[in-house]
Amino acid sequence: MIDSLLFVALPYLAIFVGVFGSIYRMRTAPMTYSSLSSQFLESKGLMWGSLPWHIGITVILLAHVIAFLAPGFWQSLVSHQAVLQAVESIGLGLSILCLLGLIILGLRRLTSAKLQAVTSVMDLVVILLLLLQVGLGTAIAVHCKWGSAWCSGTTTPYLWSLVTFQPDVSHVSDLPLLVKAHIVGAWLFILVIPFSRLVHMFAVPVEYLFRPPQNVVWTNPRKFSADNQHFVREEARRHFMRAFAGIAFGGFLLSIGTFRNVFSFFFGPRLGREEETELMELRLSRLESTVGQRKLELERQASNYILVGKLAELSPANGKYFIDFKMQPAIAFKGKDELPLLISAKCTHLGCTVGNQVDQQGRILCPCHVSYFDIVSGEPNAEAPAKAPLPHLGWVIMDDGGKVLARRDAGGKTTGAVDPKLRETACVYISKDQEGKA
Numbered sequence: 001m002i003d004s005l006l007f008v009a010l011p012y013l014a015i016f017v018g019v020f021g022s023i024y025r026m027r028t029a030p031m032t033y034s035s036l037s038s039q040f041l042e043s044k045g046l047m048w049g050s051l052p053w054h055i056g057i058t059v060i061l062l063a064h065v066i067a068f069l070a071p072g073f074w075q076s077l078v079s080h081q082a083v084l085q086a087v088e089s090i091g092l093g094l095s096i097l098c099l100l101g102l103i104i105l106g107l108r109r110l111t112s113a114k115l116q117a118v119t120s121v122m123d124l125v126v127i128l129l130l131l132l133q134v135g136l137g138t139a140i141a142v143h144c145k146w147g148s149a150w151c152s153g154t155t156t157p158y159l160w161s162l163v164t165f166q167p168d169v170s171h172v173s174d175l176p177l178l179v180k181a182h183i184v185g186a187w188l189f190i191l192v193i194p195f196s197r198l199v200h201m202f203a204v205p206v207e208y209l210f211r212p213p214q215n216v217v218w219t220n221p222r223k224f225s226a227d228n229q230h231f232v233r234e235e236a237r238r239h240f241m242r243a244f245a246g247i248a249f250g251g252f253l254l255s256i257g258t259f260r261n262v263f264s265f266f267f268g269p270r271l272g273r274e275e276e277t278e279l280m281e282l283r284l285s286r287l288e289s290t291v292g293q294r295k296l297e298l299e300r301q302a303s304n305y306i307l308v309g310k311l312a313e314l315s316p317a318n319g320k321y322f323i324d325f326k327m328q329p330a331i332a333f334k335g336k337d338e339l340p341l342l343i344s345a346k347c348t349h350l351g352c353t354v355g356n357q358v359d360q361q362g363r364i365l366c367p368c369h370v371s372y373f374d375i376v377s378g379e380p381n382a383e384a385p386a387k388a389p390l391p392h393l394g395w396v397i398m399d400d401g402g403k404v405l406a407r408r409d410a411g412g413k414t415t416g417a418v419d420p421k422l423r424e425t426a427c428v429y430i431s432k433d434q435e436g437k438a
Contacts (some may be wrong), residue, residue, distance in 0.1 A: 001058035006184050007158070008167040021194025032199075045108035053101030056094040059392055060137070062089065068159055071152040078148045087139065087148045095138040102131050107327045129189050136182040144176050150368050151248040153350050155183065174349065178371065198213075297327060304428040306330045309395060312424050314340060319356035319364070319375075321345065325432055330393055331356050331364070332428065333375055339406070339414065340428045342393035349386035396429045407431070 025032065067074040078084045106127045109115045140147055160172040172183060195286060276316035308322050309332060319331035329345035333352075343364075345354050352368035359365070363372040363381070378389035394409040399422055406416035418426055 003169045003173050007169045010187045014187040018190040018193045022199050025194050049101045057097035060094050071156045077151045085263045092141040096329035119193045126196045133185045140178050173358030304432045306427040309429055311426045317358045330354050340395045342395050344390045396431045397426050
């Protein structure tokens with residue numbers, strides 16, 4: 001009920017009030033449809049606060065818009081680890097820049113007597129909302145890492161469901177509390193736009209592009225003297241030549257870039273011998289990687305057993321990764337009974353690979369959305385975005401000769417036993433006949 005109120009009713013109310021309220025204010029009170037600049041009252045603090053704020057928020061909003069309008073492109077971009085780390089670092093830096101700018105602007109408005117005289121209650125509400133939003137965004141960047149990667153699978157589908165009038169809160173209902181508060185703050189921000197100075201965001205002077213030219217007529221008789229007219233003509237000619245030279249030079253640079261791109265499109269880039277060799281080696285390495293993956297898939301299809309590792313190598317605290325018959329990651333631990341404990345490494349929330357380090361409470365962590373899974377039961381912690389447990393896998397222990405010593409199905413039923421003398425040489429396998437059984 002609360003999720004429907006905050007993430008369905010509030011968004012539609014905020015958008016309706018924000019759009020039609022702004023139109024109504026522009027129609028009924030057009031003279032208030034501006035930012036009411038306070039630069040002439042106090043300009044020193046304005047530069048140090050306004051400049052970092054506008055730089056930071058412009059880039060951050062642009063990234064949000066790209067992730068919303070082109071989620072596929074954004075996901076392919078941040079799928080590279082180096083790009084993801086760069087985006088996260090830049091986002092955190094810009095958030096801090098915005099926060100510093102807002103603090104300076106807030107202190108400027110509270111400490112200047114001239115600004116206090118023209119400051120309304122709504123101005124303070126807007127500053128508090130902005131501080132809350134930027135603070136939440138900074139906290140998300142610090143505590144909920146890799147948000148740039150998982151936002152395309154959570155918040156973006158949620159926003160598109162609102163656009164298509166098919167609201168689906170399941171995409172955000174399991175998100176951390178910080179992210180939920182950030183989303184609610186955004187809707188409250190849109191809600192107060194028509195009642196604050198924020199409406200100046202829509203005051204774009206488009207009419208200046210289409211208004212008729214103005215004819216300036218001098219009323220001072222001295223302007224009509226021959227010397228002044230000659231001076232005016234010479235000055236106008238110089239300005240015209242400068243403008244023409246600038247336009248010509250800009251067009252020349254633009255044509256160079258355009259023809260270069262056209263040439264590269266039709267004829268391809270000109271590579272040297274070393275560059276061609278590196279390109280061929282890169283293509284060959286990718287083909288070899290694809291061939292190796294296909295061979296591994298064929299091997300798993302043809303084999304009845306997949307080797308996990310030696311029983312003696314398994315650890316209760318540091319799991320060993322392996323790939324099952326479905327080409328999915330899994331982790332092998334040693335249980336308290338000195339027997340293998342195999343569990344899926346694919347998070348049941350959005351499919352991220354969970355970690356293999358066991359904490360003091362016997363849990364492994366999914367770093368994408370901070371879910372902890374108990375390795376014995378597979379259950380996630382109560383506050384985790386993931387709700388379903390990680391499934392366990394069955395295993396088979398064989399000696400050097402291929403004789404089955406013990407086995408356990410996915411349901412936990414164990415048959416057989418391992419002689420202590422054979423524990424050093426016995427190997428752990430997963431069996432195809434146990435695939436999919438629970």
